Structure formats: C-alpha cells, structure tokens
Amino acid sequence: MEEQPFENTLTPSSETLHQTCPICSAEYNTQPKFCSNCGYPINGTFDEQDAFDLEYRSQRASLEGALIIAGKARTALFVLSGLLLIGNGVIAYVQGSAAMFIVGICISAIFVGLGFWSKKKPFTALVTALVLYATIVLADAAFDPSTLIKGLLVKIIVITYLISGIKSAKEAQHIQDELNAKNWNQ
C-alpha cells in the first residue's frame, strides 16, 4: 500500500485553512511541517509521524517503568513499617517499656508517612527513608551487634529496594523534565 504524505492529500485551498494538532490540539492557520508546540510532524510523511509516535510512546513508557520501580520501594516502606511495629511492639512488651512502645509507633508512622509522600515527591521521600532506616540499623548495631544479624535478609531487601527506588525516582524526575520541555504531558 502506498502511503501518501499528509500535505499532498490536503491541498491548501485558501489562507483560512485550519489545522489542529492531533497530539496537543494546538491550532494553526498556516501549514507548518511540524507542530511548534509538541513537535508532531503535522504535515510530515507517515514515516515521520510513525517515528514521532514511537518516541512519544517510548518516553512515556520509560516514565511509567521508572515510576513502577519507585512504587515497589513504596511497598517496601509499608512492609517495613509493619515489621518494625511488630518488632518494636514485642521488644516494648518484653521490656515493659511504655516509652519504647511510643517510640516504636512513631518510627512506623514516619515510614508510613514517607511511603505516602513518595507518591508526590519520590526522590526526597525515598532518600529520607533510606537515611533514616540505615541510621536506625547502624545505631542499633552499635549498641547491640546481634541486631545486625537479626532479620538481615529483610534489611538487605529493604535497602536494595530503597536504593533502586531512589535511582528510578531520579530517572523519572529527569524524564518528566524532558516531557515538560517537549509539552508531552497530555
């Protein structure tokens, strides 16, 4: 099948010829080859339009991919706060310490809060969570080295998820900036 360039199928009849960009809805009375608002080859060949489509979709897909990994870090935070709540609760019960119980609840609440915040500000929230968690692990280990071994797997998994979440959040931030610059957010 022969693909006809768009500009040949619609010959301009008068100056009042009206065109709307199918991607961003920008309106034109002239016949630009590319939409100056979003870069779509509005009067380009089908090949050019295909190439645009591909890049547009792939950028949006990489953004979604990065956000999914950041989302996994969020899930890890929620699981972590649950585990900490149980762990600190048991310690507080054994020690019979009300202060320890309150501190345990506060720490879990902070991680839940950071989890929710990471939807809006993934980079800042996940870095904060990592700093806080690593500090707690290190401080615990300094006072009682045996705590480092307890739940070692959980510690490694949580920290791994947080680090990859931070990287993805940064990547998502960068793609978002590019999408903003190109007006590709619709």
Place this chain on the structure above:
Amino acid sequence: MEPIEPSTNSEHIKPSPEHDEELAPIEEAMLTEVVVPIDGVTIAEDLPALLLCNNCQQPVAEADRFCSNCGTVRVIAAESYSEDNFMAEAKPVAAFYFIILLICIGVKLIDDLNQYKYMFWVEVTIAIFTFVFAGSRWHQIAPLYSLRGIKPKLMLGYSAIAVVFSLLVGWGADYINAELFKSEAVYILPYLSYPFTAVVFLFSIAVYPAIVEELGFRGYVFNVVRKLGGTNSAIFISSVTFAIMHLNIIGLIWLVPFALWLGYLRYKHETLWYGMVIHFMFNATTAVIEMIDYGVAPFDF
C-alpha cells in the same frame, strides 16, 4: 573663552542635508552590526529579536518549543541523565553522612569520649572530614562565605528569633525530659573541670557547630543534593541528615524545623552567614542559661 550664544551658534550645530547623507550609511552599518544574531540571540533591546532554529536556521517564535520547519526541540532539559553520573555524585555525600554518623554513634556508645579532653579530638576529626569533603567542592561553597549582600538588620532579626526559639525549645525539652524520662539533659557537666570553662564551653557548644555543621550540611550536603534532586530536596534532605545525626529521637521535634529554617535561608540568601549566626545564637542561648544555672562566670580566668 568665547561667550556661548545659542542664537548664533545654532547654525553651526544644525547638520546640513549633506551631512545627514554622509552619516546615514554609517548609522545603518552600526545598526546592522548590533542586530546580527549570535546563536539565535540579538543584542539590540528595542528591536524584535530574531530567533533562529539551531538546526535549520529558520526563524522560530519565542514561545515555540519545536521548530515548525525541521521539528528540532528548542528547549532541552538541562543535562542528560546517567545512572553512573548519579551514583558518582551520590556516593561521596553518602560516605560523608555515614562517617559523621558513625563518629556520633561512637560518642554515644563510649562514655569516656564525653570528657572534653577526648571530645576535643572527636570535634577535630569531624572538622577534618567536613573540610575534606567540602573542600572537594570548594569552588561551589566558597561564594557562600561572601559578605556581600549581608543585611545587619536582618541578621539581628534572625538572631532574635533564634534566641526566642532556643528559649522555647529549652523549656519544652526540660519539660519532656522531666515528665517522660525523669531526667534532665545538661551539656555543661563535662566542661566544669577545666580552666576557662566558659570559653571552652562556648567554643565547643556554640562556635564550633556554627562553623563546622553549617559548612557540612548547609554547604556540602545541600550543594550535592541540590544537584541530584533539586532545591526542595536539598533543603529537606540536608535538614533531615543534620537532625538525625544528633541521635536524639525527641530532639527531632525541634531539630528538623530548625534545620529546615536554616536550609531555607541558605537557599533564599545564597549564603552561610545567616545560618552560622543563627546556629551560634541558638546554641549560645542554651549554653548561657546553663552557665547561669551552674554559676559559671563568662570570664572566669
């Protein structure tokens, strides 16, 4: 000196028609010289700027994001992202935080370190690490020490707020410590056995943190995180690391807001001076109150 007589001199000043014609081509040449676009930017202000596409040299409008002729994007994100670059920037700042943190944990852990004869060397060690890490980015940090643009009245205002905030925090902390932990937090005890208690105490509690902590967190950490994640991230993360490093869970209640304020001022004024003076005034207020409580004269030589 000839007397100035406008009526007679005016004829000499008035350009003749021939003179006008002589000047015209020169003026035109000067104009075109000014309007020549350099990389799509013109120097002349009152003339409409002629913007050209970097790729195909066709004219583009100011508001265009893409060239309508060749489709090249005009506004490109500041710099390209790579995970390797990100990690290369992030690792040193993470190392800095964890080194300082481990030293602070060590101080909490080893009671003996709380004697000032050891604590002094801990302070020296932290200062050295801070100077080394901050030194690696000195070209970005040095301008933050410029005294240009510092407003003395504003400084006085901030100092007053710092003193009031310190008094409120002091009363609040005393109350929480007494009610919740049946204890009191006193900083001056390890210093009482030394000569010049007031000088040593004020240096260690107020002068030293104002210099070293501000350089480390509002200078180094802030700068690196701002590059990695933007200004808001920098203010927040530099504050959180600063606050957590103090290893005082109750203290987070006032350390975080205090640090957020300092971080915001560092961003707003692009200087470390306000933060240093506020930090000094805040800590010095606590120190002076303890000195009064323990009857330490300010100049007890």
